[in-house]
Amino acid sequence: MQFTSxxxxxxxxxxxxLFRRLRAEFIPxxxxxxxxxxxxAEFVAPGADHIAQAILHLGVFDLVVTExxxxxxxxxxxxxxxxxxxxxxxxxxxARAAQVWAFEPHPQLFRELQVNxxxxxxxxxxxxxxxxxxxxxxxxxxxFLESFDPASGNRGTSTVIDRAATNAVEVCACRLDDVLDGxxxxxxxxxxxEGHERPLLEGAAxxxxxxxxxxxxxxxxxxxxxxxTSLLESSGYHVFRLHRRFRGPALLEPQSSVRRVQWxxxxxxxxxxxxxxxxxLAPRGWQCLRGGR
Numbered sequence: 273m274q275f276t277s278x279x280x281x282x283x284x285x286x287x288x289x290l291f292r293r294l295r296a297e298f299i300p301x302x303x304x305x306x307x308x309x310x311x312x313a314e315f316v317a318p319g320a321d322h323i324a325q326a327i328l329h330l331g332v333f334d335l336v337v338t339e340x341x342x343x344x345x346x347x348x349x350x351x352x353x354x355x356x357x358x359x360x361x362x363x364x365x366x367a368r369a370a371q372v373w374a375f376e377p378h379p380q381l382f383r384e385l386q387v388n389x390x391x392x393x394x395x396x397x398x399x400x401x402x403x404x405x406x407x408x409x410x411x412x413x414x415x416f417l418e419s420f421d422p423a424s425g426n427r428g429t430s431t432v433i434d435r436a437a438t439n440a441v442e443v444c445a446c447r448l449d450d451v452l453d454g455x456x457x458x459x460x461x462x463x464x465x466e467g468h469e470r471p472l473l474e475g476a477a478x479x480x481x482x483x484x485x486x487x488x489x490x491x492x493x494x495x496x497x498x499x500x501t502s503l504l505e506s507s508g509y510h511v512f513r514l515h516r517r518f519r520g521p522a523l524l525e526p527q528s529s530v531r532r533v534q535w536x537x538x539x540x541x542x543x544x545x546x547x548x549x550x551x552x553l554a555p556r557g558w559q560c561l562r563g564g565r
Contacts, residue, residue, distance in 0.1 A: 278290065281335065282332060282335060285557070285558050292331065293329050296328035299319055302320065304316055304319065309327070309332075309367075310332060310560045311368070311396070313392045315359070315363055317388075321358070321427060322426045322427075323360050325425060336515065336533075336539065337361070337462070337489060338361075339520075339521045339558055340539075341462065341560075343553055343559060344460050344487050344489075345365060345369050345459055345460050346368075347369070348459075349368070349370060349371075350370065350373070350456070350459055351368070351372045351460050352448075352458055353365060353372065354408050354448070354464070354465060355463060356376040357381055357428045358384040358388055358427075359385040359392070361462050366392040366393070366395075366396045366401050367396055369459065370400065371401075371402075372401045373451070374401065374402065374403040375406055375407070376403070378417060379405065385403055386403055389403045405444065406443070407443050407444065407446075408448050408465070409471045410447065410472075410475040411447065411475070412445060412446045413445050414445060416432065416433050416434070416442055417430040417431065417433070417442075418433045418439060418440055419441050428464065429466060431467055432465075432466075432467070446475075447475035448476040448479060449476055449477065449479055452479060457484055458479070460486065460487040461489070464490070464491050470499050470503065483508060486543065487543045489514070489541050490540055491537045491538065492538060505542075510543055511540055512526065512541045513525070513538065519557065520553075520557050
């Protein structure tokens with residue numbers, strides 16, 4: 273992730289962030305840092321973690337996804353964070369939704385997720401926030417994760433593998449259909465599961481069939497169409513590519529020739545209500561950067 277240029281909306285819409293960025297240069301990377309997120313919740317992370325570094329320098333992590341969650345989630349919504357990592361997106365959801373389900377299978381990340389969920393609950397006292405140490409898949413049982421490199425700042429890179437390896441972590445797996453049985457409608461689900469999106473969606477087949485999830489925000493590194501976008505479109509979703517412009521987010525058609533942003537993962541929005549999504553993401557500006565701290 274690059275923080276070198278100051279010609280970014282994170283600084284234009286948050287002028288004080290330039291001073292916070294300078295102060296961040298003096299914080300040792302090997303110490304935990306306590307941060308404040310859009311919406312006002314506190315957030316704790318190791319200083320070397322890539323999410324912490326982004327917040328220290330920019331005040332926000334993955335601006336276009338944060339903004340999409342901020343605008344698309346309504347006050348009464350149920351929101352789902354699949355692949356919650358240490359809880360940044362779960363905390364953003366907690367500022368907007370009535371109920372949040374956060375799923376993270378990796379034991380170390382889940383421990384940090386629990387801390388940040390507690391901080392989000394302390395700030396957003398009306399929200400019901402559930403955290404589960406499970407991986408979402410097409411079956412219930414076990415999964416093996418090829419764990420992240422401890423020396424790397426990006427600890428969200430664990431991938432599902434077929435069998436145990438030297439650095440593998442065995443985790444519990446479940447189907448989203450089973451966990452959310454009886455929950456009702458889901459306003460928004462964010463999916464970041466490092467290539468395991470298709471099995472996750474197959475484990476939510478009943479939810480998709482009854483059109484119970486309005487919006488799905490997901491990473492997709494491959495070109496469109498992929499097996500994930502095809503599955504969603506066959507389930508009645510319209511797929512957009514999320515794109516950041518200086519003056520605000522944009523919804524592009526998935527096959528758009530507009531170049532992808534190089535320093536951030538590309539995310540897409542699958543929605544059952546494309547007109548609503550377009551109306552919510554049309555206004556200029558970055559509302560999450562004015563969300564209070």
